[in-house]
Amino acid sequence: MATLSFELQHADTNSGARAGMITTDHGQIPTPIFMPVGTVGSVKAVSQQLLKSDVNAQIILGNTYHLYLRPGMQVLEQAGGLHRFNHWERPILTDSGGYQVFSLAGTRKIKEEGVTFQSHIDGSKHLFTPEKVMDIQRSIGGDIIMAFDECPPGGSEYGYAHKSMELTHRWLDRCFTQFQATPDKYGYTQNLFPIVQGGTFKDLRKQSCDYIASKQAPGNAIGGLSVGEPEPVMYEICDWCCQHLPEQKPRYLMGVGTPWNILECISLGIDMFDCVMPTRNGRNAMLFTTEGIINIDNKKWEFDFSPIDKGLPCDMSQYYSRAYLRHLFKAGELLAFTIASVHNLSFYLWLADQARQHIAQGDFASWKEDMVVRLKTRL
Structure with missing residues (x-):
């Protein structure tokens, strides 16, 4: 068992982009990396086999709020943790549930102790404290677990x-105290990442970066972006945070975003991303492709028997035609969700890998400028 490590392997001379390797007890993660979101222990409509074979996911997410409510800690502990429960042998990151709790604005109450909230399933009341969230994530069994923040x-x-x-920082202290007082579960090392907050204010973000960095955690996260602020503001704050977070630790930007958001933020120095967009948009017939955005529901694809994306090295994207996928959506067939989700996730992982290759080659900045224009094109 070993603490998570991060090796910086390449740095782009014309931007802040970098390529590295994260090593955990469940395997290595090349960066930049996109992490599919498996909210309740599964990535919606995508089996773990497909995540490995077609998507080539290196790490997936589990959600503390949802897994705590269902199936619950008793089931997960008896199963031996989420890795054994869902048969995913590669790394898992668990978020703290903070974002989900705070999105329940009408049914939660924030206090110094923690947050009381009502379950969206049955209305039952619960309390999340920093200590309890650490214990829950220990039981879920993430390789990377996140601090409880507002x-x-x-x-x-x-x-x-x-x-x-300031509340986030006080909760962070309590997270570390509880984390350090409790052992790893299931025979491998769990790693705690703190989260930078501070809204869109640079002085607050710098304070938060400095405070988070003082914890000397194996990695650091940036939260509270992509929550409604304009894209240029998101990039400005992201850039500012990257300037003030340790260079030798992985930087994780939470909940971002579109393919072009990801490329822009890689250029600022971000290493890790997650977002529900590829699967959620896929289930709503929006495909991200190597040539641009496709609404597969449109009539223009009715007789298009070419592959979904001939430029993407994904078996499913090559195997099925645009006309067939459109037909599945029109017919309400569940297979449409799987094909579209696998395609979009494969595209996101391919894009991260391409970024990594171009950072290593030294031409990332020029490649990124061309790609951003192409990815925003509506076909």
Whole structure:
């Protein structure tokens, strides 16, 4: 058992982009990396076999809030943790549930102790404290577990963002105290990442980066972005945070985003990404492709028997035609969700790998500029 390590392998001379390798007890993760979101122990409509064979996912996410409510800690502990429960042998990251709890604005109450909330399943009341969230994530069994933070709403005023950041820091202290007082479960090392907050205010973000860096955690995350602020503001704050977070530790930007968001943020120095967009948009007939965006529901694809994306080295994207996938959506066939989700996830992982290759080759900045224009094109 060993603490997560990060090796910086290449740095782009014309941007902040870098390529590296994260090593965990469940395997290595080449960066930049996109992490599919497996909210309740599965990536929606995609089997673990497909995640390995077609998507080539190196790490997936589990959600603390949802897994705590269902199936519950008793089931997960008896199973031997989420890795054994869902038969995923590669690394898993668990988020703290903070974002989900805070999105339940009408049914939760924030106090110094923690957050009380009502279950979206049966209305039962629960309390998440930093200590309890650490214990829950230990039981789920993530290789990387996230600190419990408050995610302020987009557009929060300075006063609220400041108070929220300070509460996040106090909770972070309690997370580390509890984490250090409890053993790893299931025979491998678990690693705690703190989360930078501070809204869209640079002085708060710098304070938060400095505080987070002082914990000397094996990696650091940036939260509270892509919550409604304009894209240029997101990039500005992301860039600012990367300037003030340790260079030798992986940087994880939570919940971002579109393919072009990811490329822009890689160029600023981000290493890890997650987002529900590829699967959620896929289930709604939107495909991200190597040539641009396709709404496969449109009539223009009715007689298009070419592969979904001939430029993507994914078996499913090559095997099925656009006309067939459109037919499945029109017929309400569940297979449509699987094909579209696998395709979009494969595309996201391919894009991260291409970025990695171009960083190593030294031409990332020029490649990124061309790709961003192409990826935003609507076909």
